[in-house]
Amino acid sequence: MFSFRRHAFAETRFRAPSVRGVPFGSLRSRTILTFEDRTGAVISGYSQAARMNRRVYLAAVGTTISAGLAGCSTVRSAFEDDDPCSGDECDIGMTRNEFIPEEYEASVGETVVWKNTSGADHTVTARENSIPDDAEYFASGDYEDEETAIDAWHEYRGGRLGTRETYEHTFEVPGEYLYICEPHVKGGMIGTVVVTE
Numbered sequence: 001m002f003s004f005r006r007h008a009f010a011e012t013r014f015r016a017p018s019v020r021g022v023p024f025g026s027l028r029s030r031t032i033l034t035f036e037d038r039t040g041a042v043i044s045g046y047s048q049a050a051r052m053n054r055r056v057y058l059a060a061v062g063t064t065i066s067a068g069l070a071g072c073s074t075v076r077s078a079f080e081d082d083d084p085c086s087g088d089e090c091d092i093g094m095t096r097n098e099f100i101p102e103e104y105e106a107s108v109g110e111t112v113v114w115k116n117t118s119g120a121d122h123t124v125t126a127r128e129n130s131i132p133d134d135a136e137y138f139a140s141g142d143y144e145d146e147e148t149a150i151d152a153w154h155e156y157r158g159g160r161l162g163t164r165e166t167y168e169h170t171f172e173v174p175g176e177y178l179y180i181c182e183p184h185v186k187g188g189m190i191g192t193v194v195v196t197e
């Protein structure tokens with residue numbers, strides 16, 4: 001069944017269409033696209049276009065709040081989804097099907113902490129060919145390479161991050177690092193860490 005949060009989104013979307021430039025149809029499709037079953041498996045595809053629409057949608061909700069609806073619990077739930085790592089607990093949060101922020105900027109030597117802030121199981125799995133050449137491979141479960149990490153997930157849920165669990169990695173080499181959540185990569189659960197000197 002659908003959770004309260006999904007219901008909340010369905011409810012709040014009706015407040016948003018008055019914001020100029022937000023196509024009502026895209027809001028509705030975003031809602032439909034993010035319905036999941038209880039294990040967090042995405043039922044339908046979650047396209048890049050839908051991801052863009054989500055940002056537009058959240059901007060619209062923000063405008064609604066400034067119009068005087070602050071304190072409404074349905075609106076607040078949308079913001080928890082938008083910033084799951086409030087305070088110092090983590091740097092990158094995981095919602096049902098997204099890493100937030102999707103792109104995180106770190107400094108050389110920084111330890112980045114991911115936290116599963118959702119009810120679904122996730123992984124943090126670096127894309128071997130999309131990290132700097134001389135960088136150390138990283139994945140939750142501390143596997144040495146991508147193939148091992150992905151096989152482990154499919155064989156025994158290796159590298160699984162359950163609710164409230166964290167994973168951390170220290171970045172020593174500058175550059176761009178692409179990583180995925182193996183169980184939700186097809187739904188677009190992909191993130192980037194950009195490391196600078």
Ligand SMILES: [Cu+2]
Nearest residue numbers: 122181184189
């Ligand atoms: Cu995931």
